[in-house]
Amino acid sequence: MLQAIKVSKGTKGAAIALSVASALGVSSLGAPAKAATPVTISVVLAAPPLPAAMLAEFTKATGITVKWTQLDWDSLQTKIAAAATANTYFADATDVDWSRVGQLGKLNWFLPMEKYIDTKALAADMPQLSSFSKNGHVVGIPYDASFMVTTVNKVLFAKAGITKLPTTIDQYTKDLNTIKAKNIVQYPLNIPFAAAEGLSTYWYETTGAFGGNILDATGKPLFTDPKSAGYKAAAWMVNAVKTGLVPPGNINVADSQGQQTLMAKGKSASTFSDYSGNVGSLYDVPASSSVVHQVQYLATPGVTGTAANLGNPDGIGIPAKAKNPEAAAKFISWFTDGKNMADFAGANGISRTWVGYFFPSRLSGIAILNKKGSIIGGDVLAGMLTNSAAVFPQGAPAWYPEFSSAVYTNLHAAAAGTMTVEAAIKAMGAVATKLSSGK
Amino acid sequence: MKFRNKGFRRFGVGFILSWSLIPIYWVINTSFQTDAQISDTPSHLLPPTPGWANYKALLIGDGELPSLVRRSVINIFIECIAATAITVILASLAAYAFARMEFKGRKFFLFVVVMTMAFPTYTTLIPMYRIMAMLHLVNTYLGIILCYVSGFLPLATWILFSYMQSLPAAIEEAGSVDGASRMQVFRLIVLPLTMPAIASTAVITFLFAWAQFIFPLVLASDQSTQPLTVIVAAIQGRHVVPYSLLSTAGVIALSVPAVIALLTNRFIVSGLINGSVK
Numbered sequence: 001m002l003q004a005i006k007v008s009k010g011t012k013g014a015a016i017a018l019s020v021a022s023a024l025g026v027s028s029l030g031a032p033a034k035a036a037t038p039v040t041i042s043v044v045l046a047a048p049p050l051p052a053a054m055l056a057e058f059t060k061a062t063g064i065t066v067k068w069t070q071l072d073w074d075s076l077q078t079k080i081a082a083a084a085t086a087n088t089y090f091a092d093a094t095d096v097d098w099s100r101v102g103q104l105g106k107l108n109w110f111l112p113m114e115k116y117i118d119t120k121a122l123a124a125d126m127p128q129l130s131s132f133s134k135n136g137h138v139v140g141i142p143y144d145a146s147f148m149v150t151t152v153n154k155v156l157f158a159k160a161g162i163t164k165l166p167t168t169i170d171q172y173t174k175d176l177n178t179i180k181a182k183n184i185v186q187y188p189l190n191i192p193f194a195a196a197e198g199l200s201t202y203w204y205e206t207t208g209a210f211g212g213n214i215l216d217a218t219g220k221p222l223f224t225d226p227k228s229a230g231y232k233a234a235a236w237m238v239n240a241v242k243t244g245l246v247p248p249g250n251i252n253v254a255d256s257q258g259q260q261t262l263m264a265k266g267k268s269a270s271t272f273s274d275y276s277g278n279v280g281s282l283y284d285v286p287a288s289s290s291v292v293h294q295v296q297y298l299a300t301p302g303v304t305g306t307a308a309n310l311g312n313p314d315g316i317g318i319p320a321k322a323k324n325p326e327a328a329a330k331f332i333s334w335f336t337d338g339k340n341m342a343d344f345a346g347a348n349g350i351s352r353t354w355v356g357y358f359f360p361s362r363l364s365g366i367a368i369l370n371k372k373g374s375i376i377g378g379d380v381l382a383g384m385l386t387n388s389a390a391v392f393p394q395g396a397p398a399w400y401p402e403f404s405s406a407v408y409t410n411l412h413a414a415a416a417g418t419m420t421v422e423a424a425i426k427a428m429g430a431v432a433t434k435l436s437s438g439k
Numbered sequence: 440m441k442f443r444n445k446g447f448r449r450f451g452v453g454f455i456l457s458w459s460l461i462p463i464y465w466v467i468n469t470s471f472q473t474d475a476q477i478s479d480t481p482s483h484l485l486p487p488t489p490g491w492a493n494y495k496a497l498l499i500g501d502g503e504l505p506s507l508v509r510r511s512v513i514n515i516f517i518e519c520i521a522a523t524a525i526t527v528i529l530a531s532l533a534a535y536a537f538a539r540m541e542f543k544g545r546k547f548f549l550f551v552v553v554m555t556m557a558f559p560t561y562t563t564l565i566p567m568y569r570i571m572a573m574l575h576l577v578n579t580y581l582g583i584i585l586c587y588v589s590g591f592l593p594l595a596t597w598i599l600f601s602y603m604q605s606l607p608a609a610i611e612e613a614g615s616v617d618g619a620s621r622m623q624v625f626r627l628i629v630l631p632l633t634m635p636a637i638a639s640t641a642v643i644t645f646l647f648a649w650a651q652f653i654f655p656l657v658l659a660s661d662q663s664t665q666p667l668t669v670i671v672a673a674i675q676g677r678h679v680v681p682y683s684l685l686s687t688a689g690v691i692a693l694s695v696p697a698v699i700a701l702l703t704n705r706f707i708v709s710g711l712i713n714g715s716v717k
Contacts (some may be wrong), residue, residue, distance in 0.1 A: 042660060042661065044660070044661075046676075046677045047676075047677060048503060049503060067661060069660065069661040069662060069665075070507075070673050071656075071669070071672070071673050072672045072673050072674075072675040073675075073677050074672075075656050075669070075672050075673070078653070078656065078657070079656060079657055082564060082565060082568060082657045083568070083657070085565050086565045086568040086569045086572065087569075088568060088569065088572040088577065089572070089577075090577075090660055091660070146678075256676075256678055256679055256680050257680065260474070260478060260679065260680065260682075261477075261478035264478070265478050265480075267480070275678050277678075278678075281678075281679070282679065287473075287474070287475070288474055288475065288679075290475075314677070356676055356677065356678065356679065358678070
């Protein structure tokens with residue numbers, strides 16, 4: 001048996017203090033980190049940095065230096081939540097996704113933008129601004145007018161003898177069946193049934209096409225009745241797998257994956273809920289696509305005619321703990337300027353083009369692009385943006401992430417055949433009812 | 440019966456190896472393909488035109504992405520090496536105190552240190568973030584390293600404590616009789632005898648540090664301190680996923696721990712065994 005060696009009190013105390021202090025990770029080492037200048041702002045987005053030349057122009061004009069950090073979207077949401085929960089600064093301007101507006105607005109994690117920018121004056125030129133308002137406050141400013149669109153491979157449709165593209169959901173379904181029956185492609189429709197956010201947004205867009213909304217003004221579900229648009233949309237999507245319009249493997253395919261590996265490769269003839277901008281940034285890019293100049297946007301086929309496109313725009317806002325909110329607001333004003341957004345989208349050459357940027361959120365920006373002829377399908381997209389609608393007209397609820405999780409989990413299960421559409425809708429409705437009642 | 444057991448064992452080993460290695464093979468295979476080849480049907484079991492294009496795109500050149508990846512590689516080495524060194528030093532001192540010194544509450548403090556291993560990592564995330572923010576250590580190497588140290592110290596202490604307890608106390612007592620001070624006994628007798636366990640602890644700590652994601656994600660605000668693991672995730676676009684680059688970055692990120700694990704397999708096993716028994 002080992003014999004413990006006696007030690008002095010001082011040595012004992014030091015050993016204990018050392019162990020405990022180091023276990024806690026507490027140290028007084030390290031000098032306080034101070035910003036180099038009071039006008040350097042930190043911008044953190046799920047996107048690569050803006051073109052250096054444009055950032056330099058902004059700095060020259062305002063004296064504000066922008067330190068840009070890119071994170072993936074999911075990690076960024078974690079970081080926003082962690083910083084806000086810890087009541088700690090992490091950026092002066094960062095992502096405000098349309099789906100988080102309710103949550104962010106309720107928790108007051110972002111500063112009200114109307115305090116810094118004349119948001120009322122912006123509204124007419126920025127159709128999706130309403131998606132970023134909650135309880136009378138504007139949580140963020142949309143910078144990329146992402147909205148859901150239907151894309152079709154016109155060559156594959158033509159091969160099936162379809163010369164007039166569909167304007168109603170019934171005709172659209174019939175055309176897809178024709179393409180399958182004639183074996184133009186084995187699985188003509190791309191629906192991403194992986195249990196992820198892309199499945200939820202697909203269902204929202206399809207529900208809109210069937211002529212309805214997801215939730216009422218109080219957050220109660222509007223999709224539980226079999227005659228409702230949401231119920232019909234879910235049944236239509238699940239039926240598309242069962243009847244072989246959608247590849248069975250799509251059970252585990254996410255939205256961008258389906259677009260890249262099915263639509264861009266000519267294996268699918270249509271994606272009902274695609275990203276606006278994908279024609280120019282994916283399908284017409286030879287390095288990533290074998291269907292160059294074959295895919296076009298299609299006005300969303302609805303019950304009796306064209307339906308609205310639902311928006312899922314990316315926005316930018318100022319976290320409550322920002323160190324330089326005034327400077328951040330100046331940056332956001334510049335960042336969401338119509339002319340600058342047109343430049344980001346390629347209006348004035350590659351040196352001013354922002355990689356991965358889809359579509360300006362301002363109509364004035366789109367007008368510049370159209371005038372220059374530098375956006376593929378610009379006229380069609382501009383019309384869609386003007387008529388785009390918010391997924392939740394009353395604003396995304398604060399409990400949206402939990403609801404979306406219930407949506408994609410249950411729809412995935414229904415598509416996989418482990419539950420019926422009826423059961424999936426019932427489960428989704430129960431979650432919405434529970435969350436909206438505050439239980 | 441013997442044949443059946445042998446066959447079953449081989450099947451089990453083969454199954455576990457396949458389960459572990461096929462995903463790694465697939466990510467390596469993907470890293471040598473273009474995005475167009477990746478989406479071909481059927482998938483390529485071998486890269487049709489293997490080349491280093493993706494590796495060059497990530498590691499060489501003046502673009503934003505290569506400089507980001509290079510910087511993150513430097514960051515991860517700094518953070519992992521420093522965290523490993525500090526953890527091993529502190530753990531060896533703490534383990535020695537718990538193993539050999541007699542003081543009030545020794546068992547209790549050892550229990551407290553070991554108990555912290557049972558806490559889910561995420562429960563300490565926000566408090567640690569708050570502490571680091573108060574100390575102005577957010578987005579500094581020191582902040583990240585201290586968080587790593589606080590997380591790895593309990594296991595390191597336990598491994599070294601278990602090993603030190605197994606050493607014969609008579610050698611240390613002989614040193615004391617010969618006039619060596621407490622620290623001399625520790626430095627000249629205990630540490631050399633503990634080297635195998637220290638090597639194990641260092642390897643395990645380094646591998647744990649290398650695999651960190653959520654703490655550096657939260658504590659590193661920009662690329663000056665973000666390690667490779669955070670940058671690998673950042674390569675994923677909002678609307679488009681560059682599978683080939685993502686796979687290549689994954690291969691780069693796993694190559695270092697894979698090599699270390701292969702070279703120091705012996706130390707890892709012995710270290711974990713030391714930590715699992717007393």
